[in-house]
Amino acid sequence: MILEAAAAVFDELGFDRATIAEILARAGVTKGALYFHFPSKEELALAVLHEQVLDIAVRPQQIKLQEFVDVGQVLSYRLRHDPIQRGAARLAIEPGSNHLDRKQSMLAWTAFIEGLLKESKARGEVMESVNVRETAELFVGAFSGLQIMSKAFSNQGDLSQRLTVFFEHSLPTIAVPAILAKLRLEPERGAQLDAELREHAALEDEEAAEEGADLLDAAP
Amino acid sequence: MILEAAAAVFDELGFDRATIAEILARAGVTKGALYFHFPSKEELALAVLHEQVLDIAVRPQQIKLQEFVDVGQVLSYRLRHDPIQRGAARLAIEPGSNHLDRKQSMLAWTAFIEGLLKESKARGEVMESVNVRETAELFVGAFSGLQIMSKAFSNQGDLSQRLTVFFEHSLPTIAVPAILAKLRLEPERGAQLDAELREHAALEDEEAAEEGADLLDAAP
Numbered sequence: 129m130i131l132e133a134a135a136a137v138f139d140e141l142g143f144d145r146a147t148i149a150e151i152l153a154r155a156g157v158t159k160g161a162l163y164f165h166f167p168s169k170e171e172l173a174l175a176v177l178h179e180q181v182l183d184i185a186v187r188p189q190q191i192k193l194q195e196f197v198d199v200g201q202v203l204s205y206r207l208r209h210d211p212i213q214r215g216a217a218r219l220a221i222e223p224g225s226n227h228l229d230r231k232q233s234m235l236a237w238t239a240f241i242e243g244l245l246k247e248s249k250a251r252g253e254v255m256e257s258v259n260v261r262e263t264a265e266l267f268v269g270a271f272s273g274l275q276i277m278s279k280a281f282s283n284q285g286d287l288s289q290r291l292t293v294f295f296e297h298s299l300p301t302i303a304v305p306a307i308l309a310k311l312r313l314e315p316e317r318g319a320q321l322d323a324e325l326r327e328h329a330a331l332e333d334e335e336a337a338e339e340g341a342d343l344l345d346a347a348p
Numbered sequence: 349m350i351l352e353a354a355a356a357v358f359d360e361l362g363f364d365r366a367t368i369a370e371i372l373a374r375a376g377v378t379k380g381a382l383y384f385h386f387p388s389k390e391e392l393a394l395a396v397l398h399e400q401v402l403d404i405a406v407r408p409q410q411i412k413l414q415e416f417v418d419v420g421q422v423l424s425y426r427l428r429h430d431p432i433q434r435g436a437a438r439l440a441i442e443p444g445s446n447h448l449d450r451k452q453s454m455l456a457w458t459a460f461i462e463g464l465l466k467e468s469k470a471r472g473e474v475m476e477s478v479n480v481r482e483t484a485e486l487f488v489g490a491f492s493g494l495q496i497m498s499k500a501f502s503n504q505g506d507l508s509q510r511l512t513v514f515f516e517h518s519l520p521t522i523a524v525p526a527i528l529a530k531l532r533l534e535p536e537r538g539a540q541l542d543a544e545l546r547e548h549a550a551l552e553d554e555e556a557a558e559e560g561a562d563l564l565d566a567a568p
Contacts, residue, residue, distance in 0.1 A: 221496060234500065262513050263517070265513075266490075266494075266514060268493075268497065269493045269494040270490035270493050273495070276492055277454060277492065290486070293483075297486060298517045298518055301517045
């Protein structure tokens with residue numbers, strides 16, 4: 129609850145103008161409780177950055193390269209709807225008066241995308257000429273900028289559409305033709321995939337709870 | 349001089365942490381002189397944003413689409429070397445505690461790029477399927493993000509290289525093949541074009557000065 133409130137304030141005001149007082153008011157907790165968990169504004173920002181999910185585990189697809197598209201579309205959707213992702217995005221991009229290492233998120237995300245592209249290439253889905261590291265960095269850089277532009281013009285409302293344009297323009301130089309023809313790039317995909325992921329996570333929680341109950345039943 | 353000093357301070361510290369005292373120290377002017385021209389920090393930021401050149405008039409090329417590439421590469425080069433462009437880029441991207449309309453630079457740049465692409469399309473250099481508005485917005489968004497990434501990792505040292513990767517990945521879906529084969533995308537182009545533009549501007553200044561002298565000679 130504290131982290132969601134902090135992320136929302138960082139998203140709206142940026143690190144420098146965010147105040148502990150504002151975060152307390154939104155989270156509805158006492159000063160003591162907040163300082164117990166997070167001794168400073170910088171600790172709070174760091175926790176929001178840690179809480180963001182960049183290595184989004186999308187559902188496995190027959191075409192691995194589809195997962196590259198899906199990760200981007202799920203993140204686009206969450207940047208519109210999830211306070212943690214929104215707050216983290218602003219913290220990661222905006223150099224404020226803090227000692228946070230903004231490079232960390234970009235590096236972590238690049239490594240994750242590079243892994244997806246490498247696996248796609250090993251399967252023969254990606255053209256031999258593609259330098260997967262370079263392409264992963266292009267994706268992360270371009271995505272950051274599209275996100276800023278979308279935030280300025282539509283508060284992330286058109287980010288999925290902008291990302292689809294990026295994919296339409298770059299995938300023809302990444303995917304082999306037979307794969308390219310089968311990729312699904314539509315901007316609505318993010319919302320649908322996010323709902324599926326939530327449902328899946330809820331089911332897993334239920335199964336885990338049942339297993340726990342079974343274990344208790346079997347206990348002597 | 350004041351504007352260059354202000355731009356350098358905005359580039360290093362961002363709008364919120366930039367102080368008039370720091371700008372005065374760098375510009376070496378008195379408080380009175382500065383306030384006479386710019387009554388507030390916001391006025392200074394606005395002037396830096398106005399001073400930046402986004403509609404870079406590159407030398408005309410046989411292939412119009414080459415000018416699209418050239419504009420990007422010249423701006424990349426200037427973002428590395430020109431304090432005004434650097435300061436304006438940070439002001440345009442970073443939402444600080446000011447009332448500057450950050451959308452203005454993005455809109456102006458998009459309109460300029462869209463114009464170049466439209467002209468290229470009218471000449472048959474750009475594929476019929478290309479939506480020039482969408483492509484111009486993709487370029488501006490992606491460029492902003494590549495610039496942020498390059499600043500974080502190499503203080504703009506590798507921006508030209510990153511931009512070349514963007515062009516390599518997107519031009520095959522923009523240019524018709526016969527044009528694509530002739531485009532020059534190498535990252536070194538920015539430095540070379542910038543030098544040519546400066547030389548050209550110096551020559552024009554000289555000619556204008558000579559014309560002025562002739563007019564004086566001819567005067568009764």
